[in-house]
Amino acid sequence: MNSAETLAGGAAFRRSPSWRLLRRTAGNxxxxxGTAILLAVLAAALTPSAVAPRNPEARGPxxxxxxxxxxxxxxxxxxxxxxxTDPQARDLLSRLIYGARTTFVIALAVALFRIVLGVGLGWVxxxxxxxxxxxxxxxxxxxxxxxxxxxxYLVIVTVGPTxxxxxxxxxxxxxxxxxxxxLAYSGIQRIRSEEYMLASQAIGSTRWSQxxxxxxPNLLPALIPVAAAEAxxxxxxxxxxxxxxxxxxxxxxxxxxxxxxxxxxxxxxxEWGAMLAGTRLEIFNWWWLTVMPAxxxxxxxxxxxxxxxxxxEALEIDQGRRG
Numbered sequence: 001m002n003s004a005e006t007l008a009g010g011a012a013f014r015r016s017p018s019w020r021l022l023r024r025t026a027g028n029x030x031x032x033x034g035t036a037i038l039l040a041v042l043a044a045a046l047t048p049s050a051v052a053p054r055n056p057e058a059r060g061p062x063x064x065x066x067x068x069x070x071x072x073x074x075x076x077x078x079x080x081x082x083x084x085t086d087p088q089a090r091d092l093l094s095r096l097i098y099g100a101r102t103t104f105v106i107a108l109a110v111a112l113f114r115i116v117l118g119v120g121l122g123w124v125x126x127x128x129x130x131x132x133x134x135x136x137x138x139x140x141x142x143x144x145x146x147x148x149x150x151x152x153y154l155v156i157v158t159v160g161p162t163x164x165x166x167x168x169x170x171x172x173x174x175x176x177x178x179x180x181x182x183l184a185y186s187g188i189q190r191i192r193s194e195e196y197m198l199a200s201q202a203i204g205s206t207r208w209s210q211x212x213x214x215x216x217p218n219l220l221p222a223l224i225p226v227a228a229a230e231a232x233x234x235x236x237x238x239x240x241x242x243x244x245x246x247x248x249x250x251x252x253x254x255x256x257x258x259x260x261x262x263x264x265x266x267x268x269x270x271e272w273g274a275m276l277a278g279t280r281l282e283i284f285n286w287w288w289l290t291v292m293p294a295x296x297x298x299x300x301x302x303x304x305x306x307x308x309x310x311x312x313e314a315l316e317i318d319q320g321r322r323g
Contacts, residue, residue, distance in 0.1 A: 031310025
């Protein structure tokens with residue numbers, strides 16, 4: 001390839017949509033910061049053994065000299081333990097790093113469950129008029145009135161937290177999907193009124209062809225930024241459940257009397273919600289046990305919101321076009 005062809009190729013690339021998107025991304029500090037935060041969290045979640053300074057289950061010494069005084073665990077943050085330890089002298093930083101995977105898998109699964117359920121019902125409402133549409137939108141309206149935290153709490157307490165992650169995903173995902181139904185329904189209705197959609201219907205295109213070539217390419221730029229906010233909402237719900245004493249890996253049934261009585265659960269998994277559940281009543285004695293997991297949740301939620309806002313700006317999504 002000669003120099004003229006190289007210059008022509010470079011000029012063509014600079015006029016392409018990919019180059020314009022790259023320029024908007026490079027000049028988008030919100031997107032860059034959100035991506036950096038999430039990459040750091042994902043690196044910890046995917047390769048915890050390479051990032052964590054210690055084994056999350058390894059216990060430290062029963063007594064340790066800190067600041068000229070001998071102390072028993074939990075040890076406060078310091079040079080040896082940057083984020084402190086729990087009452088079993090286990091390194092809190094290592095447990096947060098190892099717990100990121102479980103926490104994010106649950107939150108992302110809940111977000112995906114809500115998105116699929118809500119968008120699917122919105123598609124049904126858009127394509128099937130009459131009673132089907134009316135009932136689908138009514139179901140979404142009823143679901144929107146149910147508090148997600150209360151519903152998830154009651155379901156998990158009733159069934160028992162020992163059922164595993166599937167119970168948490170279902171309990172957290174069966175509510176909170178109603179906005180996706182309205183977003184998908186209004187978006188599909190708007191796209192179906194466009195001239196290219198009317199032309200595709202006139203030539204006999206199937207619904208699958210319309211969804212593949214017209215609906216999805218036009219809906220995804222509006223859905224992707226909101227999906228990041230949905231994942232953040234799932235993380236927040238998981239943190240709220242943890243603070244109420246509902247967490248994955250509980251070894252026994254959670255009861256209201258045990259929660260009100262201040263019983264401390266046994267933490268089997270280093271999951272962020274479980275770390276909040278086991279320390280929420282000790283914030284005035286050992287503040288780092290509650291503050292550090294809460295900060296981990298806050299950092300991840302902050303990163304997801306930044307990512308969503310940055311993607312919305314990069315994709316030039318107008319707030320008025322959503323929903």
